[in-house]
Amino acid sequence: MSGEGQSARHVAIIMDGNGRWAKRKHLPRAMGHRKGVEAVRELVRSLQDTSLECLTLYAFSSENWKRPEDEVDDLMNLMRKFIKSDLPEFIANDVKLHIIGDWQGLAPDIVAMLENALEQTAKGSRTLAVALNYGSQAEIVHAAQLAAADGEITEDSLAAHLYTAALPPLDLLIRTSGEVRLSNFLLWQAAYAEMIFTDVLWPDFTPRHLFDALDQFAGRERRFGGR
Numbered sequence: 001m002s003g004e005g006q007s008a009r010h011v012a013i014i015m016d017g018n019g020r021w022a023k024r025k026h027l028p029r030a031m032g033h034r035k036g037v038e039a040v041r042e043l044v045r046s047l048q049d050t051s052l053e054c055l056t057l058y059a060f061s062s063e064n065w066k067r068p069e070d071e072v073d074d075l076m077n078l079m080r081k082f083i084k085s086d087l088p089e090f091i092a093n094d095v096k097l098h099i100i101g102d103w104q105g106l107a108p109d110i111v112a113m114l115e116n117a118l119e120q121t122a123k124g125s126r127t128l129a130v131a132l133n134y135g136s137q138a139e140i141v142h143a144a145q146l147a148a149a150d151g152e153i154t155e156d157s158l159a160a161h162l163y164t165a166a167l168p169p170l171d172l173l174i175r176t177s178g179e180v181r182l183s184n185f186l187l188w189q190a191a192y193a194e195m196i197f198t199d200v201l202w203p204d205f206t207p208r209h210l211f212d213a214l215d216q217f218a219g220r221e222r223r224f225g226g227r
């Protein structure tokens, strides 16, 4: 549970370090991703113990297609399994799925599974937003094109066309595994977000780490450019 101070409504996580986790344990990379999915599952379960209205996870970037084919296949198969196994739990726990990114570009069977999952979770009260085939620069260009087609491009008109338009403003961005960069994730949305970079590798990230991050957030003074 987060402590005193401001409560975060929207946290996003760059889940990094699955490969290094596996390497340290002399396991195949695929095992790192598998453990990574378990970490996702536990985190989603813990949402009800937080102030969060939305958790956004970077699951597959538009650059991840450059990975070896067997790793991409592995990630896609994990996605299929995850949706199938966890959809009933999402529905039971009032979790609403939201997808950001060019997800219609995924394999047709995954698109169909996601469409079904979106429909079945539409009434949920807490949002799990998953970034799939996502790239922030492409998202901004796309939003700008739509805003221009509607009329004037302003901060508000552009933001209204981002994949995140329906989500609360981003409060906190976490990246695991000791890397300190944004990797084309939520560049616009992170304008005033607090950031936490932790050395914990994603498969080792537990709800306790999330609660600690929310506590840190509660103690930070946010200025939004003021003083």
Ligand code: FPP
Binding pocket: 015, 016, 017, 018, 019, 020, 021, 033, 036, 037, 040, 057, 058, 059, 060, 064, 075, 078, 079, 082, 130, 177, 202
């Ligand atoms: C980074 O680890 C992680 C990813 C590329 C993908 C994150 C995916 C998952 C946690 C599993 C799939 C998610 C869902 C929701 C089903 P890395 O391979 O870049 O690690 P490394 O930098 O140590 O090599």
